[in-house]
Amino acid sequence: MNKKLMYSEEHLKYLRKEKKDKVFVLVCQIAILVVFIALWELLGYFGVINTFIMSSPSRIINTIAELYASGDLWYHTAITLYETVLGFAIATILGTLIAILLWWSEKLRRILDPYIVVLNSLPKIALGPIVIIWVGAGIQSIVTICFLILIVVTIISMLNAFRECDKDKILLMKSMGANTLQILWKLVLPSSIPQFISVLKINVGLSWVGTIMGEYLVSSAGLGYLIVYGSQVFQLDLVMASTLILCVLASVMYLLVALLEKRVLKSRH
Amino acid sequence: MQPYLKLSNICLNYHSKQGETMALKNVNIDVAKQEFVAIVGPSGCGKTTILSIIAGILKPSSGTITLDGKPLATNTREIGYMFQRDHLFGWRTIQKNVELGLEISKDKSPESKQIVQDLLKKYGLTDFANQYPHQLSGGMRQRVALIRTLVLRPKILLLDEPFGALDYQTRQTVIDDVSDIIRNEKITSILVTHDINEAVCMADKIIVLSHRPATVRNVVMVDLDKTVSPSKRKKDKRFTELLNFVWKELDSE
DSSP: OOGGGGSOHHHHHHHHHHHHHHHHHHHHHHHHHHHHHHHHHHHHHTTSSOHHHHOOHHHHHHHHHHHHHHTHHHHHHHHHHHHHHHHHHHHHHHHHHHHHHHHHOHHHHHHHHHHHHHHHHSOGGGGHHHHHHHHOTTHHHHHHHHHHHHHHHHHHHHHHHHHTSOHHHHHHHHHTTOOHHHHIIIIIHHHTHHHHHHHHHHHHHHHHHHHHHHHHHSOSSSHHHHHHHHHHTTOHHHHHHHHHHHHHHHHHHHHHHHHHHHHHHHHHO | OOOSEEEEEEEEEEEETTEEEEEEEEEEEEEOTTOEEEEEOSTTSSHHHHHHHHTTSSOOSEEEEEETTEEOOSSSTTEEEEOSSOOOOTTSOHHHHHTHHHHHTTOOOHHHHHHHHHHHHHTTOGGGTTSOGGGSOHHHHHHHHHHHHHTTOOSEEEEESTTTTSOHHHHHHHHHHHHHHHHHHTOEEEEEOSOHHHHHHHOSEEEEEOSSSBOEEEEEEOOSOTTSOHHHHTTSHHHHHHHHHHHHHHHTO
């Protein structure tokens, strides 16, 4: 049966308006992109802006096509993606585990509190040179820098989430004879899932920052490397193309987390 | 006759950096088997503290508690606890929520499973078993919270302002509902409340506490017809007399 038959005229009007608004927003979003690209291309074409410095959409596409043809596209993208995902995964998992440990032992948390505060306020990129010397130049130091940028934020956010868990719910579990492991497993972890997902979202963004910063400092391959290399040889097309690929990758990774969020939160209700 | 639950000379001191506060001073409470006792007192006098001590969550500074003649063991299934908010876990179905206590005590016996099914059926929750808490009304959720504690067959049920979060209209219905279930299941219960109405219409016995440090001021026996629902008891002339009496007791400080 058609559901529409059951709705009143007023409700149909409301639905039509909702749909109209949605279409309007989408059209505007696409329009902004199209106008931006077209304007960039045209201004370059008519010589208003210098395409040698500003590049242009067509030159970016050509550069990407060249990179694809030479096989460099996959090579550099794969390396950056590998570093980012590795740094992201290690930091998120280890950070959550450390947060669990600090939640478990109030004493340990109090002892380590000042160190966490200091580490949190330190700009982690300052540790870059030390990292390179200690773990060696290469992928391992990039992953380490990415890891360092994420780990403290992860620990602090997850610990806050655990500590925000309703005291009465903990009391309820204790009155049923639950031990700490059961409280953690059946109450604290499941109730922190929404915060865990927002930590994932933050970490997705930060992991790209970490990796690209790492690649700026020390690398012989990767999108960050292409950007630095492109700017040094004054090949702005390469810089722009790499940035565009980066933009797409970061968005896809964020969308994946958003998708996960939608699924998890749906099954919780 | 030996009372079922006996609190003798319970004292409790709170320690903080600012100093030591005496919360409870020589509290003596006797509860008979299957009795419904209500504890009333001025706000902040330590009513909830008494429940925490009975539940074994707080250790008294001095004094003894015995259940059925034996010292009370902590962290067991013997004590059920019901809070102001239902505290159902949003990520668990009603059935899973009700089974929480069994999971904690790793009780997988078919008898316990059967108790869950029976209680769900008896109190009209079978149809909701696979739904999530947010799909139920406030009153229903409080009923689920009660069933969750009853599944463990507690010897004592502690109720800490269990109707405080409900709106006025729902409250009376839920009071009748909870009272009915408790009388039905013959559970010894202790209710803490600041609402004297609630105490008089539900309890067999009311314990009036003093200001901090709390001690028992008076014990009022409620001689209302226990075979009818609390809302019907409220219509009794005696109800108003008792209400006024308890009011005066609380007020006379």
